[in-house]
Amino acid sequence: xxxxxxxxxxxxxxxxxxxxxxxxxxxxxxxxxxxxxxxxxxxxxxxxxxxxxxxxxxxxxxxxxxxxxxxxxxxxxxxxxxxxxxxxxxxxxxxxxxxxxxxxxxxxxxxxxxxxxxxxxxxxxxxxxxxxxxxxxxxxxxxxxxxxxxxxxxxxxxxxxxxxxxxxxxxxxxxxxxxxxxxxxxxxxxxxxxxxxxxxxxxxxxxxxxxxxxxxxxxxxxxxxxxxxxxxxxxxxxxxxxxxxxxxxxxxxxxxxxxxxxxxxxxxxxxxxxxxxxxxxxxxxxxxxxxx
Amino acid sequence: xxxxxxxxxxxxxxxxxxxxxxxxxxxxxxxxxxxxxxxxxxxxxxxxxxxxxxxxxxxxxxxxxxxxxxxxxxxxxxxxxxxxxxxxxxxxxxxxxxxxxxxxxxxxxxxxxxxxxxxxxxxxxxxxxxxxxxxxxxxxxxxxxxxxxxxxxxxxxxxxxxxxxxxxxxxxxxxxxxxxxxxxxxxxxxxxxxxxxxxxxxxxxxxxxxxxxxxxxxxxxxxxxxxxxxxxxxxxxxxxxxxxxxxxxxxxxxxxxxxxxxxxxxxxxxxxxxxxxxxxxxxxxxxxxxxxxxxxxxxxxxxxxxxxxxxxxxxxxxxxxxxxxxxxxxxxxxxxxxxxxxxxxxxxxxxxxxxxxxxxxxxxxxxxxxxxxxxxxxxxxxxxxxxxxxxxxxxxxxxxxxxxxxxxxxxxxxxxxxxxxxxxxxxxxxxxxxxxxxxxxxxxxxxxxxxxxxxxxxxxxxxxxxxxxxxxxxxxxxxxxxxxxxxxxx
Numbered sequence: 050x051x052x053x054x055x056x057x058x059x060x061x062x063x064x065x066x067x068x069x070x071x072x073x074x075x076x077x078x079x080x081x082x083x084x085x086x087x088x089x090x091x092x093x094x095x096x097x098x099x100x101x102x103x104x105x106x107x108x109x110x111x112x113x114x115x116x117x118x119x120x121x122x123x124x125x126x127x128x129x130x131x132x133x134x135x136x137x138x139x140x141x142x143x144x145x146x147x148x149x150x151x152x153x154x155x156x157x158x159x160x161x162x163x164x165x166x167x168x169x170x171x172x173x174x175x176x177x178x179x180x181x182x183x184x185x186x187x188x189x190x191x192x193x194x195x196x197x198x199x200x201x202x203x204x205x206x207x208x209x210x211x212x213x214x215x216x217x218x219x220x221x222x223x224x225x226x227x228x229x230x231x232x233x234x235x236x237x238x239x240x241x242x243x244x245x246x247x248x249x250x251x252x253x254x255x256x257x258x259x260x261x262x263x264x265x266x267x268x269x270x271x272x273x274x275x276x277x278x279x280x281x282x283x284x285x286x287x288x289x290x291x292x293x294x295x296x297x298x299x300x301x302x303x304x305x306x307x308x309x310x311x312x313x314x315x316x317x318x319x320x321x322x323x324x325x326x327x328x329x330x331x332x333x334x335x336x337x338x339x340x341x
Numbered sequence: 342x343x344x345x346x347x348x349x350x351x352x353x354x355x356x357x358x359x360x361x362x363x364x365x366x367x368x369x370x371x372x373x374x375x376x377x378x379x380x381x382x383x384x385x386x387x388x389x390x391x392x393x394x395x396x397x398x399x400x401x402x403x404x405x406x407x408x409x410x411x412x413x414x415x416x417x418x419x420x421x422x423x424x425x426x427x428x429x430x431x432x433x434x435x436x437x438x439x440x441x442x443x444x445x446x447x448x449x450x451x452x453x454x455x456x457x458x459x460x461x462x463x464x465x466x467x468x469x470x471x472x473x474x475x476x477x478x479x480x481x482x483x484x485x486x487x488x489x490x491x492x493x494x495x496x497x498x499x500x501x502x503x504x505x506x507x508x509x510x511x512x513x514x515x516x517x518x519x520x521x522x523x524x525x526x527x528x529x530x531x532x533x534x535x536x537x538x539x540x541x542x543x544x545x546x547x548x549x550x551x552x553x554x555x556x557x558x559x560x561x562x563x564x565x566x567x568x569x570x571x572x573x574x575x576x577x578x579x580x581x582x583x584x585x586x587x588x589x590x591x592x593x594x595x596x597x598x599x600x601x602x603x604x605x606x607x608x609x610x611x612x613x614x615x616x617x618x619x620x621x622x623x624x625x626x627x628x629x630x631x632x633x634x635x636x637x638x639x640x641x642x643x644x645x646x647x648x649x650x651x652x653x654x655x656x657x658x659x660x661x662x663x664x665x666x667x668x669x670x671x672x673x674x675x676x677x678x679x680x681x682x683x684x685x686x687x688x689x690x691x692x693x694x695x696x697x698x699x700x701x702x703x704x705x706x707x708x709x710x711x712x713x714x715x716x717x718x719x720x721x722x723x724x725x726x727x728x729x730x731x732x733x734x735x736x737x738x739x740x741x742x743x744x745x746x747x748x749x750x751x752x753x754x755x756x757x758x759x760x761x762x763x764x765x766x767x768x769x770x771x772x773x774x775x776x777x778x779x780x781x782x783x784x785x786x787x788x789x790x791x792x793x794x795x796x797x798x799x800x801x802x803x804x805x806x807x808x809x810x811x812x813x814x815x816x817x818x819x820x821x822x823x824x825x826x827x828x829x830x831x
Contacts, residue, residue: 180493182818184800185478192818253560284809297600304595306764307588307810309609323828330766330808331815334783336776337794 056135060243062091062267063250064259065104066308072096079244083149090243093268095276098235101264102282105109105199105233108261113196113231121171124228127256128164134252135161138217138245145216145242158222166320167225174229174325182333189336194329196231197234197309198284201277203237203270204246205317216242219317219323220249223289224263226324235264235283237274239290243267286308290320358670360363361677363465367452370542373403376411376565379418380558385411387566392541393790395462396674396683396718404541407564412573415562417530417581419504420578422559428501428529436487439527441554442680443480446473446519449550453543457515458674460542462683463637467677475799476519476705482599482801483523485823490528493822498829501529502604503580508571508594509544510586511537511685512741516799518544520816521583523801528825529668531560535574538567538687572597572740579603581825585642588714589740590808606814606824608642608806610739611767613788614760615645615796618753619654621772625794627658627665630745633796635669635723638682639743640689642811643768645796647736648765649756655725656694658729659747660788666710667721681712681743684719692719693742700726700735731762739765753778757785770796789815 060079061068070076075092090095112120132139135157142153179193203220216239227234238246250265266273271294278286278299286303288296292313300310311327318324373389375382387406387653394401407415426436446453453476454468463472491497504527509517514536525532536544544563549754551561568590571823575582575597583606584594591609598605615633633645650658674682684690705726714720721742729736729746736746750756760769771779772814779793789807792798799805804820806812814824 180804180819181806182800182802184798184803186798186800188795188798190800190803192815192820197808301596301601304592304599307592307595307609307812309813310599312602313637330789330813331804331806331820332783332789332791333818334791334805335793335795335798335803336779 057088060088060090060247060267062093062097063247063254063263064097064101065264065267065301067256068250069192071268075181079145079241081144081257083215087144088244090247090267093266093273095273097266098273098276099280101266102199102280104261104264105235108233108259109196109198109231111259112233112262115231117172117175120169120229120231123221123257124164124168124171124225127252127258128168130252130256131157131161131164131249135156138248141244141248143216145244151245152200156215156218160218163221163225163320165323167229170322170325174322176325177322184335187338189279189338190333192331194230194326195332197328197330198232199235199282200227200232200285200328201235201280201283202227202287203274203277203289203291203294204239204241206293207241208271208316215239217249219290220246222318222320223287226321227287227328228262230329232285232328233262235266235277237270237277238267240267240268240270274299275302278308279305281306283308287311288313316323346778347567356520358678359679360673362673362678363455363458363675365455365459365675367737368456368459370456373405374541374545374565375405376415377545377561377563379562380410380417380552385565385766387411387570387656390538390567392460393541394416394459395685396715398717401459401542404565406566407570407573409573412564412570412577414502414661415533415564416577416579418559419533419562422557423504423531426557427526427531427560430531432490435526435529436484438554438556439480441486442550442556443477443484445550445553446477446480450474450477453515453546455675456542456546458682460540461483461511461514462674462685464679464682465677466679467637472513472516475801476515477737479516479519479523479801483527485529485824490826493819493826495823495826495828500829501826502825503530504578505530505532505581506574506577506579507532507534507537507583508574508586511535511540512642514540515543515547517585518547520585524816524821525583525825526560528822530825533562533564533579535564535566535571535572541565547579580760581605583824584608588812591812599642606806606816607625607812608814608816609810609812610765611642611644611807611811612737612739612763612765613643613645613770614647614649615770616756616772616782617648617654617658617789618773618778619648619651620774622774622794623654623658623661626772627661629770629772629794629796631661631669632667635681635743635747636797638684638721640685640741641797643790644796645768645770646740646745648745649759650747650748652751655747655749655793659725663710663725666725669710669712669716669723671712671720671722681723684721684742689741690719690721693740693744696735696738696740697724697744700729700733700746703730703733703735705729705733705735731759735761753782757782761787764810768792768813802818
């Protein structure tokens with residue numbers, strides 16, 4: 050009896066809640082660290098990126114307008130669904146990164162716990178960072194953080210020197226904090242190990258995260274990042290994984306529309322309230338008190 | 342019409358006022374000023390320039406220009422003061438210096454107000470009652486933070502950033518200095534500040550206040566000059582750049598520091614909507630719209646330069662607004678009865694004229710308050726444009742002058758859409774007697790400061806700063822303090 054032939058998955062982009070191929074028709078080969086074929090990933094184009102920004106922009110109002118409790122539950126739901134597919138992600142990480150099963154499982158566990166940590170912040174970061182301001186006059190004055198809008202992210206890329214880790218966790222550590230306040234995200238995945246990103250998109254698509262709130266592009270960051278940095282409808286740019294690119298040029302380009310920019314960081318970013326706040330704007334409202 | 346009685350609106354007469362100028366004697370200006378570096382006055386190596394009184398065009402003093410080497414000297418002085426003195430000093434002691442400065446500002450309030458009105462052209466009642474009291478308040482507020490940094494929200498023992506390069510505009514010269522210097526020093530940074538080319542005087546007087554306060558040398562350095570001096574400061578070995586000014590310059594600064602470790606706070610332009618609903622308290626709204634735009638000759642980045650008025654009350658509201666503007670008194674900034682002072686410079690006046698002419702050419706209807714314009718100096722009568730299209734240049738570009746564009750709306754959703762239809766997002770106003778409506782509209786406006794049934798209020802406890810292309814970072818309050826701090830070692 051012959052062994053059963055497996056059904057490989059077609060890895061595509063994730064834009065506006067749908068899984069299209071690149072409009073360019075391009076793909077690129079993804080391999081194990083030893084060079085064995087894993088999949089053909091979509092090679093996203095400038096047009097795909099622009100479509101993703103449109104999808105993100107149209108998703109901002111709904112996601113930002115959801116209650117903090119609701120956003121927290123949706124992000125927690127991502128953790129739930131990810132937990133149920135932990136084995137699949139571990140297998141993908143083993144294949145893509147060449148790490149042991151134990152290390153892969155640990156990375157998945159950390160990614161799941163990252164969603165739980167950020168989910169809990171959704172209805173707390175305003176309390177922790179907002180202020181009631183005792184101004185000298187008959188005014189009721191409050192400052193609260195609000196989402197910045199559309200955030201472009203260059204996800205953490207493979208570390209040099211072949212050290213392990215990060216194709217799932219790096220992405221989650223960059224995307225999750227941007228979602229907490231109600232931003233929508235366009236993320237360019239790890240270039241050579243993009244499969245976990247697309248599988249994560251499948252999790253997001255079935256976790257009540259509204260379509261367009263997260264958009265995942267695979268391809269070449271060096272090709273996509275300049276368009277993302279220059280796009281006038283992107284409000285903020287997270288260059289966390291752009292250390293190997295000409296990131297000063299990206300930051301300079303982002304300055305044309307005064308985007309908020311986070312500079313590159315090595316490796317996988319820590320859990321951080323600052324990452325939530327980096328993509329918020331403080332709104333201060335003065336309410337005039339009436340005379341009694 | 343007799344000389345004493347001015348016709349103002351239909352059937353209403355106002356007595357004219359006799360001149361009531363504030364005395365200039367409280368200000369003793371030197372004929373020339375150098376750079377204030379490391380606690381001393383030193384010569385600049387750029388070409389000196391004159392600062393003039395925009396109300397008379399008479400020169401007030403000659404001002405040194407700092408070149409790149411002068412700026413580097415100032416930054417080096419600030420670095421030494423940071424390393425050796427200021428960053429090592431207990432917060433309580435730093436705070437005491439700031440309290441001293443607050444008190445010295447209060448003691449010398451009249452002198453500072455007169456100097457400000459002379460150099461800037463703003464009415465003395467504004468420099469005396471708004472600018473200078475807020476300067477003292479700003480130092481007093483941040484003085485108290487200096488020994489409480491553990492409560493700033495960055496965890497225990499946060500650290501200052503180092504040397505801050507600060508560049509301020511000409512519209513609120515001394516107040517912008519206070520917004521920059523007070524939080525920076527409270528957090529333990531040292532500063533090099535460049536005042537605007539046309540309004541350096543109060544910053545130079547502030548150097549003397551630092552002397553009276555016995556502030557350690559090098560903690561505050563003042564370098565005067567034009568754009569090139571500012572560019573040199575941004576490129577110098579500073580850890581933080583804080584800038585208030587135009588969006589165009591803000592962009593250049595963001596580009597210059599791209600790829601470095603420098604942090605930035607940018608407080609840039611605006612084109613604020615002031616939304617008046619038909620259920621607004623109309624008398625207060627009229628005053629608020631006047632104060633929202635014509636305060637400081639409209640030289641305010643957060644000015645309510647787009648009046649969005651509900652269509653049903655448009656005609657009545659605009660008529661009453663015109664009547665009110667007719668009563669404003671334009672003239673000598675030092676006169677205590679002056680409402681509208683001088684435009685700060687010939688260059689700015691030209692820009693206001695050009696944009697106003699463009700507004701007319703693009704089809705908007707122009708009305709200017711009938712007031713006599715002095716022969717000397719730079720002046721522009723309060724002006725309203727009606728029938729302004731959302732696409733009109735005067736509805737989109739910051740004019741930075743006493744020019745109001747009036748647009749209409751029919752529903753709250755339309756008002757919100759029009760208010761947000763700008764790349765800027767600094768401020769906005771809402772006028773309504775219905776609290777629930779105010780809350781709902783305030784939620785949906787994309788702007789950093791929103792005034793409900795008031796406008797142009799400022800307070801050191803209240804964070805200020807923009808969304809979108811109005812810049813990033815906040816000044817004022819706890820937020821403004823954290824802009825000069827980083828988390829301590831964990």
